[in-house]
Amino acid sequence: MADSTDYLTAYAGRYRDMFPVRLATIAAIVALTFWVMGWGWAAAFGLFQFGLYVPLWQAVQTALARPDAPAAARRFRRSAEIVTLCLASHNAVFILAAWQAQPQHLDYLRLLLAGNLMVGAHQVHVSRASFVAAVLPPSIAAMVIASYQVGSDPRLLGAVALFVVGVIAAAWRQWRSDRESIELMSALSERSRELRAALAEAEVNRSAAERANKAKSRFLAMISHEVRTPLNVILGLTEVLRGRPRPAAETTIVTDMADAGGMLLRLLNGALDISKIESGQAELQLAPVDLAGRLDAIARIWRSRVEELGLTLEIERQGSPEHFVVMTDEARVEQVLINYLSNALKLTPHGAIRILARALPASDGRIDLDFEVHDQGPGVPGDQRERIFEPFEQLAAGRAAGGTGLGLALCRASVEALGGALGVRSARPGGAVFWFRFTADCATPAIDSSHAAPALNLPDRRPRILAAEDHPANRKLLTLLLEQFGVQLTLVENGREAVAAVRDQTFDLVLMDVMMPVMDGVEALVAIRADEAASGGRRTPIHMLTANVFDDDVARYRAAGADGVLRKPIEIAALQSVIMGALLADA
Incomplete structure (x- = not known):
């Protein structure tokens, strides 16, 4: 975990976020030191402290820019530990030197030392070594000053030691909490990447499934058409035979x-x-x-x-x-x-x-x-x-x-x-x-009338029906089936011929196959409806007669202007119902 890119990025980001506060703190100390001790001491403190933050900033930027580089985590950890040790050691040495040179400012220096100890202990630390580097020098300096002052009274030394231990203990708990939160963030980032990868894979699989489903639909549509077409002829001719007397x-x-x-x-x-x-x-x-x-x-x-x-x-x-x-x-x-x-x-x-x-x-x-x-x-x-x-x-x-x-x-x-x-x-x-x-x-048994001779109450004139069908066997079947109804049947072989026939003649009903050469049935349907809309003429009942009867297909036919759909193989009762419906609508 400690060498993971997420872990490194999280710690580098926290170091970067602490820069404004730390630099502002150094600037405040410089200003106060100038006020209390003069510009020489203030400049000595500020130049060294600000200068150490330059390599730390470079280490942070490098870690953020290339967290996956070889040994990136180890280099950043070493840089942070060294800079932290230098900063803390400089603070301690500076305060001890100032105390020796200007002992009259001891109260100011003690507070400055305590403040640096607390700030250094509670700042971000990438490792235990960095934490120790931050708290050890100021702790030693505090004990040195307390030992010099205590004389024959050890109580002040004990109080200082207790203060230092309390600060270190509180900072240690915070460091452990920070470390655990960063480990949790790293684990969450890793899990998030896994989820994104899983989602991306799922999206790829979904796209593949959609393509496969479309291919399956096309295959089923092809099978439906290719099987229903000969089956339409077989069942249709069988129904014709059942309607005729025989041994x-x-x-x-x-x-x-x-x-x-x-x-x-x-x-x-x-x-x-x-x-x-x-x-x-x-x-x-x-x-x-x-x-x-x-x-x-x-x-x-x-x-x-x-x-x-x-x-x-x-x-x-x-x-x-x-x-x-x-x-x-x-x-x-x-x-x-x-x-x-x-x-x-x-x-x-x-x-x-x-x-x-x-x-x-x-x-x-x-x-x-x-x-x-x-x-x-x-x-x-x-x-x-x-x-x-x-x-x-x-x-x-x-x-x-x-x-x-x-x-x-x-x-x-x-x-x-x-x-x-x-x-x-x-x-x-x-x-x-x-x-x-x-x-x-x-239930009550249904009466099987499929083989009975159809009976239509036809008007005085013979109904005119146009059938567009490219398959020769299906045209022959339509002739055999419709002749039983006593209609005038016109047969064409493609959609273009159907459009021309409707323009030249009036029909009571059009039966339109879908898959035809030259112009398919849907294109012919759209063309006929467009002609009717342009001329304001009578709307001809048009029923698609097709083997492609999936729900999407039926919806497409309806949207193009079809009045209904007859599926192949043709059901005699359904055909009879469509003819009667067209005649009643025209009555």
Whole structure:
């Protein structure tokens, strides 16, 4: 500590601060000495004292300018000790000499000696040696004068000794207090530097995290667009097929396609929602769900994969069918079941995987739901059962089977969002049981009308709809979907063509893709709104039809003038609602 730059800077600063008081004290002594003893004694005292403060000032300035120089603390300490010894010794010798030359001024000299002792003892001292150098010469001089005066009476000598000891003791306590305060200041300065360094590092890490988060957002937006675009075609064509009569065998196949596509879409939405899940801001999408039917659909779609692996899949339900119909977030429940089932398939070498679902009425009239997935894998050690639900945490068997280590963390976030709990326990005779449970309100089964022929109460004229879409498969899909509604459809391939079409014709509704060549959808939207504002003409309903549906994206579309956003894959009911809304607004 004594050699630290903070310690040196603190002491050098205190020496610098004492200069005005010390120099003013010397000047006052010089003036008083001139008055009492004449100019010769005053000049002798002043010149020597002022002269000694010159090297001390230089030592202080050097220490403050380069506190981190090699051996800087040692040089400053030695300089201060030498100058202090010279100052105190000069004071003592000066007073003894003046006493011998002019003994009639002894009272003045005694007071001057006592004052110098007290000032020297209580001034700043960088070390014990400096303190001793300040108090020893005047103490010796005081005892010499007292010894000469005492004669046969030792009481005066004792009183002087007691005075000197008292001054030294009080000054010693102050020096220790000063030293401790400077050590505390040095420690605080060091801690402050560490905190500033930590803050600077945290700022660097925050900037890196922000860049990583932006990169993640761009990546997720790209994944969202690239996956939703073909998925839009698959699900859209499936809905078209479901609306047409066909043999029962083909109907089952189309239904399985629709169920699998719906699961894929919900899994995609859950995975892309990871940012909200991590921040605890994920919102539940509550709707009536038949969880028994969802479980059957999952088993039906995954059964072929189970059979490929030489395993068997058993489903057991406990509870009345109506108790499985609840208000919940279908995607969250489905996500957990599929992740549990996927892990069981990866970890079970042979045998059966069993899914158990219970739905029992709770005391408050709600429904307690409990799901378990039993596998016959290596199991999970007791001390690892909490850790595996943390992001990127995997057991050795899980790493060997592949995966990112995010699946169970997403399950945990989803179940907690549902207000439930999850975990894992050992199975008998071997394996593991992954479970989750939550409570939900009862619900009435929703009527599935997605495959029914759409029915719109259209006006006498056929509604005119403009669709801007650069992807050929999506244009074909829009044609198939909208022809069911009996509309006049105009298709363009980029934003510039959309702007030109709106200038030339009147449309009841514009469906605008976002990512298009030549001019993107947002630029086209802004251009159309600018034309409407300049001409004072009718405001055309414009809905963005896009795979980029993050909250920031939707806010950007709205700010540019969009009336709404339809996400890809297209939901028939949502499309029908947008068309009806545009027609009613124009009525």
